Amino acid sequence: xxxxxxxxxxxxxxxxxxxxxxxxxxxxxxxGRVAASDLTAKFDLPRFDNSMMDGYALRFEATEHASxxxxxxxxxxxxxxxxxxxxxxxxxxxxxxxxxxxxxxxCNAVIAIENTRLIDKQVVIAQALNEHENIRFAGEDFKAGxxxxxxxxxxxxxxxxxxxxFGYGEISVYRAPTVGLIxxxxxxxxxxxxxxxxxxxxxxxxxxxxxxxxxxxxxTTILPHIADEPEQFKQTLExxxxxxxxxxxxxxxxxxxxxxxxxxxxxxxxIFHKVAQKPGKPILFAxxxxxxxxxxxxxxxxxxxxxxxxxVQPLIRALQGLLPESSWRLSLSExxxxxxxxxxxxxxxxxxxxxxxxxxxxxxxxxxxxxLTANTWVILTETQNEIAAHTSVNVVSAKLWPDHx
Numbered sequence: 001x002x003x004x005x006x007x008x009x010x011x012x013x014x015x016x017x018x019x020x021x022x023x024x025x026x027x028x029x030x031x032g033r034v035a036a037s038d039l040t041a042k043f044d045l046p047r048f049d050n051s052m053m054d055g056y057a058l059r060f061e062a063t064e065h066a067s068x069x070x071x072x073x074x075x076x077x078x079x080x081x082x083x084x085x086x087x088x089x090x091x092x093x094x095x096x097x098x099x100x101x102x103x104x105x106x107c108n109a110v111i112a113i114e115n116t117r118l119i120d121k122q123v124v125i126a127q128a129l130n131e132h133e134n135i136r137f138a139g140e141d142f143k144a145g146x147x148x149x150x151x152x153x154x155x156x157x158x159x160x161x162x163x164x165x166f167g168y169g170e171i172s173v174y175r176a177p178t179v180g181l182i183x184x185x186x187x188x189x190x191x192x193x194x195x196x197x198x199x200x201x202x203x204x205x206x207x208x209x210x211x212x213x214x215x216x217x218x219x220t221t222i223l224p225h226i227a228d229e230p231e232q233f234k235q236t237l238e239x240x241x242x243x244x245x246x247x248x249x250x251x252x253x254x255x256x257x258x259x260x261x262x263x264x265x266x267x268x269x270x271i272f273h274k275v276a277q278k279p280g281k282p283i284l285f286a287x288x289x290x291x292x293x294x295x296x297x298x299x300x301x302x303x304x305x306x307x308x309x310x311x312v313q314p315l316i317r318a319l320q321g322l323l324p325e326s327s328w329r330l331s332l333s334e335x336x337x338x339x340x341x342x343x344x345x346x347x348x349x350x351x352x353x354x355x356x357x358x359x360x361x362x363x364x365x366x367x368x369x370x371x372l373t374a375n376t377w378v379i380l381t382e383t384q385n386e387i388a389a390h391t392s393v394n395v396v397s398a399k400l401w402p403d404h405x
Contacts, residue, residue: 003276005382006310006343012271013285013311016293017318020175020243027163030155032217032401033173034320039149042166044139049103050082051110052134058094060109060129071126073119080104094123103135110134142166152321174320178219179312180242181206184249184259185299186227204368205248205297205304212308216401218316226250230258234266243292243319246312249299252282259296260284268294276382277343279303279365283311300365306345309377313400325402327379327394330357335389341382347374350395357395374398 004012022036051057058074066072077093080086082100089106097103097110109129117124142148148162149155155173163171183206189196190203206222213220221242226233228250237245250259251273260273267289273296275283280303284296293315297307314324333356338344346359347370359378360370379394380387387393396402 003274003281004272006275006277009272009275009283009285010311010314013315014318014324016271016287017315019321020177020319022172023175024170024172026170027160027168030171030173031157031160033155033176034322035149035151035153035155036172036174036321037151038147039163039168039171041142041144041146041148043144045142045165046136046138046140048138050136051097051099051101051103052136053099053110053112055097055110055112055134056094056116056123056125057097057103057107057110058125058129059107060131060133062092063109063111063125063127063129066125066128068126071117071124073122073124075122094125096123108132108135152323154322176218177243177316177319178221178241179213179244179246179316180221180223180240181209182223182226182233182236182245182247184226184228184233184247188225188227188249190225204301205299208301208305208371209246209248209308212400215399216313216316228258230262230265233259233262237266237288237294244312244315245288245292245294246297246308247295248297248304251284251296251298263288263294263296275343276341277306277310277345278340279345279363280306281342283307285311298365301368301371302347302363302365305371306377309396309398309400310345325396327396329392330355330395332356332378332387332389332391332393333358336380336387338380338385338387343382344378344380346378346380347371347398348376348378348395349373350376356390357393 063072074094077090077095078087079096080101081098084101086102086104095104108131110133111125111129149159183203187200188203189200192202210220223236223240247259250257263270263286268286270286273284274281279300280298282298286294288294295307295312297304330350336359346363348357348359350357357376357378360374362370375398376395377398
């Protein structure tokens with residue numbers, strides 16, 4: 001069987017994806033979701049000219065000749081707190097003003113309270129002020145109609161602060177896909193309190209997948225374990241309602257690798273099965289008869305991790321209207337000899353002090369120890385083989401949903 005190139009396989013996944021429907025969520029529940037439409041400033045921000053600090057508002061021209069030897073005295077016409085309406089104009093006066101309070105229409109400067117004195121209910125000013133000193137102007141931060149969030153942009157805490165300032169109680173976001181996880185294999189034990197028999201192993205793939213997806217804000221369902229029973233597998237798929245189903249194991253060429261045939265019996269369309277990559281060559285991607293998405297990931301832990309990071313994650317992004325993630329370039333700390341003409345995904349750790357990346361020992365697909373320290377994946381293309389130290393290589397975060405995404 002001819003193996004599909006990684007780039008072709010990824011493009012096939014992305015080509016099949018259309019953003020899910022938009023839903024309205026309270027602003028407080030929108031963190032990490034993806035905006036389904038542009039969100040703009042409803043008005044100028046600040047909405048009105050206001051004081052930058054506690055002090056006194058007045059006309060700067062009246063202080064032109066003020067000095068320590070010849071201070072100027074002003075009666076205090078009124079006190080203006082934040083939220084107060086600007087008072088009526090009183091010529092040749094000063095206004096006690098608080099931070100954020102509206103500037104009276106006849107004033108064009110504010111002097112900080114610590115630079116004044118009070119004598120006989122008058123404020124004493126001993127320095128000349130500049131026009132507009134300590135005043136924040138309407139629209140200085142945002143102009144009405146200015147874009148805050150673009151459609152397809154992921155909402156972060158900064159967005160929420162700004163949107164709240166404009167009174168957005170709820171916003172339109174793409175619905176996040178739900179994911180169902182199926183583990184397979186009669187050797188897999190899900191009860192961690194149960195003692196292992198000689199040929200059994202505890203299930204590490206499902207907890208790993210669930211942890212990564214949960215951290216990314218994706219609702220995840222643990223579906224029944226399938227002990228190499230095709231009929232149970234088919235029943236589980238038919239009864240599930242998740243947008244994406246991920247199985248682990250049973251997709252290679254062994255006697256018990258039943259998933260490809262079971263999918264065909266269900267009327268699914270297998271888009272690809274086996275990709276020219278390491279680890280994770282046996283990966284399978286299909287569309288179920290009802291249009292939902294299915295990934296069959298290999299059972300080895302590193303292969304499972306690669307399938308999630310480099311196939312499932314791009315699909316989740318596309319279903320939420322996000323553009324494909326970009327990698328970044330870092331210097332390889334030590335030379336690396338890649339064998340073969342496959343795309344390689346290598347567990348690695350970044351040293352941010354010198355902006356280099358170290359490929360970790362233990363790249364075999366069955367080894368999970370590198371997951372304890374890996375914070376990135378190094379991506380080597382099909383044509384990269386003997387790679388010298390200090391060569392720039394492509395790197396992505398080990399997180400399913402990187403902070404910069």
